[in-house]
Amino acid sequence: MSIATVSRVLHGSPAVSDTARDKVLSAVDRLDYVPSGAARSLAVRQFEAHGLVLPELRGPYYSELLLGFEARAAELEQSVVVVLADGNRDLDHALRRLATRVDGIAMLGSIAAQECAARTMRGPKPVVVVGGDPALGVETICAENVSSAQALTEHLFAHGRTDLLFVGDPDGAPDVRLRLEGFRAAHRARGRPAADPVRIQFRESDGVAFVDRLLARRHTADGLVCANDELAVSVMARLAERGVDVPGDLAVVGWDDVMTARYVSPGLTTVRQPVHRLGALAAEALHAQVTGARQRTRCRVLPTDIVIRGSCGCTAPPLPRK
Amino acid sequence: MSIATVSRVLHGSPAVSDTARDKVLSAVDRLDYVPSGAARSLAVRQFEAHGLVLPELRGPYYSELLLGFEARAAELEQSVVVVLADGNRDLDHALRRLATRVDGIAMLGSIAAQECAARTMRGPKPVVVVGGDPALGVETICAENVSSAQALTEHLFAHGRTDLLFVGDPDGAPDVRLRLEGFRAAHRARGRPAADPVRIQFRESDGVAFVDRLLARRHTADGLVCANDELAVSVMARLAERGVDVPGDLAVVGWDDVMTARYVSPGLTTVRQPVHRLGALAAEALHAQVTGARQRTRCRVLPTDIVIRGSCGCTAPPLPRK
DNA sequence: ACCCGACGTGTAAGCGCTTTCTGACACCAT
């Protein structure tokens, strides 16, 4: 047996006799032979791997994204190597390392917005960004934000709310900026001025602190459009503790449809995004760029669903579930 | 400039003059040069990458594990390639592929228990399993299960409960089996017989269906020890819908301390595991095996915390948080 | 003046695969 034959067998080349194939296969099995992916990558000049860069992994959004990405990548026979920017780690170093071992890189919008990501996007490897600013010059895939935010805001207006506050930091992520844009558009459509956004982070403690400031009359509002559910849920819990009725005194809505949104009372009205598909499309777009099969579409926007529960003021069955 | 010099510069070898270093660095920058990780891997005979195999990614457990694993791996300058067994994908194929591109593989206990994982563990690459059966013959890292399950069960006894049911499938994951073991140990200690476990999956719909069966008098109980929080939370929600008071009529406890556990009412008494550390230790153990630095410790068990909220019958402040 | 070591740089031999090309062999048609 020559090494060439072994290689042919392992890749199912038809030009091998059955006897040779059997001999190779049995030897492989007996010796627990594991080929070297590095040598193969070097020879075929493809890593057969995609990189995925996420800011973190708490909450369902990023998990679901990774899930979708990995699933589609696996179908395309691509490995996925993930890097998490979580904490204060050296993103620049991590990105540089990543680029040496993958054919292409998908990253979140909030990562792409960072300084050191620029060099990656300028580099030779294909890049697609998920939920990012379409103006970035690279292929972008994102969920619809503006018009669902507008619809959600308008929904609160329709409930008779007049004093709406947007809670979340538009500079933290492009998605949030677009949601704020929709929030403002709804105000414009009604000819009302939109209050400045309350710029706080996504952590639960930030939501609690915000409620305390609100009740200290530092803000006034009868409706809260929160940039995500984690915030919305922590806000609702704190409001309940402080004796404020939701939605009676204050309506609350969010984004993401986390599990908790179904279990709090009242249920949280929120926006569900096709995150799994977002991930899958990212893997696919990346693969298309790598194989050169398709010229990159600049930007793809996926529709979202508003899921109405009780927190916006709608009457809903107690503890409604999906 | 020769390629050897370039290589030396890029790896910070001290035997390079400053002028040469500068020249190389500026050229690298100008050309957006990205070295080939494959070629390096081939030359140094190390992939500098770890594999992590997870069954899925919903809920905080796996996410947190990946978070910890990736963080520690990054510190050790290792990339991480993840494969998710989610759905009906060809695990065998995926594992085989994975083995060709990493130095070692970490996998969940539920993966390790599968048929096709055996060949990976028999193969030449180091393997560590997280939350798996220590009897597997490979290095194992897991959170304490038996004694916390026993303590939790005993806690319900102390609340005067007598009719306890363990809800979850002990054959689904080694962790669940061990929790059941602790549940039984607590019964033995009190000289009571333990009821057979209610073998259902982790999905929320399974919890709902179980409650309906329970209320149809197919089971009787005044306390439920659920194998994880997702189950516990869905059970509690369904009980509330059906007008059963928790903890008055029925106490409920779970595992994992998911976000929802803090926000439901009453708060869910549960067990918090050091999942992040579990992941970090897995990465570390793997790296130790790969570098041959340390002979593998057979099994490492991390302590867990019981977090008491209201669902067990303890009086707790309304909506307690961490 | 010389030699010797230290220091930088270049040369070249792999690392373990893939793949093209060449060759061996068998088989059919002439």
Add this chain to the structure above:
DNA sequence: ATGGTGTCAGAAAGCGCTTACACGTCGGGT
């Protein structure tokens, strides 16, 4: 018999790095 044709196996040339080693070129001791 001979030549042509088709099938399968092997030889060998890389793929782009790392690194042992060889080779200057200095500076300082003698």
